[in-house]
Amino acid sequence: xxxxxSTPSPAERALRYALLLAVLLLTVGPFLWExxxxxxxxxxxxxxxTPSFLPDRPTLAxxxxxxRTVPVWTYAANSLLVAGIAVLGNAVxxxxxxxxxxxxxxxxxxxVLGLVLATLVLPGEVTVVSQYVTVRSLGLADTLLGVALPxxxxxxxxxxxxxxxxxxxxxxxxxxxxxxxxxxxxLVHVGLPNVRGMLSVVVIFTxxxxxxxFLWPLIVLDDPxxxxxxxxxxxxxxxxxxxxxxxxxxxxxxxxxxxxVFAALQRSFFRGVEEGAVKG
Amino acid sequence: MTxxxxxxxxxxxxxxxxxxxxxNLWPSVNTVILSFTSARPLGGGRFTGLANYHRALxxxxxxxxxxxxxxxxxxxxxxxxxxPLLLALLVERKLPGITFFRTAFYTPVIASAVVVALIWGWxxxxxxLVNGLAREVGAITHPVPFLTDRWLLLLSAIALTVWxxxxxxxxxxxxxxxxxxxxxxxxxxxxxxxxxxxFWHVTLPGVRATxxxxxxxxxxxxxxxxxxxxxxxxxxxxxxxxxxxxxxLIQMYSRGFTGHLGYASALSLLLFAVTVGxxxxxxxxxxxxx
Numbered sequence: 001x002x003x004x005x006s007t008p009s010p011a012e013r014a015l016r017y018a019l020l021l022a023v024l025l026l027t028v029g030p031f032l033w034e035x036x037x038x039x040x041x042x043x044x045x046x047x048x049x050t051p052s053f054l055p056d057r058p059t060l061a062x063x064x065x066x067x068r069t070v071p072v073w074t075y076a077a078n079s080l081l082v083a084g085i086a087v088l089g090n091a092v093x094x095x096x097x098x099x100x101x102x103x104x105x106x107x108x109x110x111x112v113l114g115l116v117l118a119t120l121v122l123p124g125e126v127t128v129v130s131q132y133v134t135v136r137s138l139g140l141a142d143t144l145l146g147v148a149l150p151x152x153x154x155x156x157x158x159x160x161x162x163x164x165x166x167x168x169x170x171x172x173x174x175x176x177x178x179x180x181x182x183x184x185x186x187l188v189h190v191g192l193p194n195v196r197g198m199l200s201v202v203v204i205f206t207x208x209x210x211x212x213x214f215l216w217p218l219i220v221l222d223d224p225x226x227x228x229x230x231x232x233x234x235x236x237x238x239x240x241x242x243x244x245x246x247x248x249x250x251x252x253x254x255x256x257x258x259x260x261v262f263a264a265l266q267r268s269f270f271r272g273v274e275e276g277a278v279k280g
Numbered sequence: 281m282t283x284x285x286x287x288x289x290x291x292x293x294x295x296x297x298x299x300x301x302x303x304n305l306w307p308s309v310n311t312v313i314l315s316f317t318s319a320r321p322l323g324g325g326r327f328t329g330l331a332n333y334h335r336a337l338x339x340x341x342x343x344x345x346x347x348x349x350x351x352x353x354x355x356x357x358x359x360x361x362x363x364p365l366l367l368a369l370l371v372e373r374k375l376p377g378i379t380f381f382r383t384a385f386y387t388p389v390i391a392s393a394v395v396v397a398l399i400w401g402w403x404x405x406x407x408x409l410v411n412g413l414a415r416e417v418g419a420i421t422h423p424v425p426f427l428t429d430r431w432l433l434l435l436s437a438i439a440l441t442v443w444x445x446x447x448x449x450x451x452x453x454x455x456x457x458x459x460x461x462x463x464x465x466x467x468x469x470x471x472x473x474x475x476x477x478x479f480w481h482v483t484l485p486g487v488r489a490t491x492x493x494x495x496x497x498x499x500x501x502x503x504x505x506x507x508x509x510x511x512x513x514x515x516x517x518x519x520x521x522x523x524x525x526x527x528x529l530i531q532m533y534s535r536g537f538t539g540h541l542g543y544a545s546a547l548s549l550l551l552f553a554v555t556v557g558x559x560x561x562x563x564x565x566x567x568x569x570x
Contacts, residue, residue, distance in 0.1 A: 008373065013375070016373065017375070019370055020370060023367065023370070023381075024381060024384055024385070026443075027384060027387060027447070030400065030403055031387065034399045037402065047407040051409055051412050092295075093299070097292060097296030100289045100293040104288075104292070106289035106293075109293075112296075112297060115300060115305065116300060119300070119305075121556065122308060123500065123551070123555050125530065125548070126548045126549070128534065128548070129311065129545050129548055130310040131303065131307045132541075133541065134303065134306065134307055149303075150303040152299065153299040155300060183289070184288075187292075212391070212392035214506070214510075215506050215507065215531060219531060219534055219535065229392075233395070234511060234515070237398060237511070237514065238515070244402050244405070248402065251399060254392060255391055255392075258390050258391065258392075259387065259390070259391075262383075262386075262387075266386075270451075
């Protein structure tokens with residue numbers, strides 16, 4: 001009789017954990033190494049041939065130095081503003097459009113859906129130049145609004161929300177219709193409670209995408225005071241490449257908030273993934 | 281109020297349609313228009329016919345960039361198609377603490393490519409972790425020039441892309457594996473099929489469609505690479521600017537006094553033409569299978 005499928009032998013279990021730990025070292029190790037570098041004092045040699053993973057005397061001095069030399073907290077606030085606009089715009093705009101395309105019949109619905117689908121074959125990088133021309137003609141070149149606006153309603157998010165609304169059992173909606181509910185009531189009371197999983201995936205991805213984006217803000221922004229964190233980091237790297245401790249501290253300021261956001265929301269993220277949100 | 285207003289759907293879909301028109305459709309059309317002009321980042325420009333395309337034909341930096349893209353694609357494709365699947369199989373089994381491992385493996389995905397490139401730039405530095413350890417164990421006497429050699433820089437960027445992509449494609453495979461019948465696996469196990477045989481005959485056929493999708497996603501994103509190369513080379517494109525990607529060239533020409541939006545637009549259309557390739561292959565295989 002073969003061993004039960006769901007209970008691995010002790011040997012297999014040990015092998016699996018060994019592999020898991022090896023991959024863990026490979027994926028998380030570099031982040032920890034960077035964190036450790038950022039906490040090492042000026043007196044500690046970060047270049048030593050036998051690198052020590054734990055700082056001798058951990059210090060936050062590098063973070064203070066970074067904040068003194070570049071306006072890193074302003075950058076963080078800028079990134080937060082851009083990500084906030086993107087999240088709000090998508091949560092409202094993509095949800096509303098997704099609902100209309102999934103549940104309402106109206107003239108031109110098929111055309112809109114077709115065009116939304118067509119945009120998916122177009123990588124964002126292909127249109128950055130003409131996006132920039134558009135943003136410039138709106139008078140938004142070198143502004144944070146110019147950075148945030150084009151992504152404030154993502155077409156992929158519209159499609160994801162439409163898919164989610166289509167998966168809501170039609171009976172629920174029909175019952176609401178019979179009860180004389182209008183469109184808004186159907187959206188708020190029948191639709192929304194049933195698409196929370198997808199909505200959280202959209203929100204998480206939008207936040208991460210906006211916070212992490214580099215190419216677009218690099219093109220739109222000129223004034224160093226308006227930089228987002230990623231552009232500011234690259235600037236920092238160009239200015240202080242002689243001191244890896246400072247670069248490391250700046251990197252951690254950009255990285256740790258996104259880890260916190262993800263850690264807080266990862267349960268609903270992986271649940272949304274299991275519901276098939278990321279299948280493409 | 282039971283009276284159904286006909287404009288309500290348009291109220292809901294309106295903002296999205298506005299964004300569709302202003303930030304998706306118009307820029308697509310305008311890219312084509314701009315590519316026939318001499319438009320500059322600071323304004324101006326006039327119709328110049330095929331001049332930008334003519335210029336692209338003789339652009340040696342573009343030729344380098346296309347070679348880089350090809351190398352990127354050829355290395356990323358097999359690695360990122362296979363490794364994340366193995367990783368997904370590793371974290372699929374519900375062992376104590378597996379959620380922690382899944383989340384941890386996903387960390388490089390949520391980090392910005394800029395953050396990741398700065399970290400790896402430090403790890404791969406002449407005096408960084410890898411060279412330090414390699415020297416300590418006596419494997420090398422001089423530091424390996426990961427970031428200053430034309431090909432090593434490209435390979436370092438590729439390694440970074442692969443490392444950052446592992447968790448992303450792992451999650452896609454994980455979602456696909458959930459749909460591969462558990463009963464089928466158990467039946468095969470009871471019949472005494474070895475783990476390797478079960479992998480070939482149950483798992484692989486079950487995730488074939490996903491593998492195809494993943495390989496197209498990998499190909500397209502390999503052709504779109506920007507941040508890794510930009511940050512690892514400090515925006516210079518490496519020795520002699522030979523480690524540029526097509527997107528780096530687009531960015532370079534979209535800025536400043538030396539910028540040329542018309543030429544950048546022509547390069548954008550070229551990028552589009554290149555990325556459509558993998559998608560057409562997907563459609564073609566899909567048709568044949570159907």
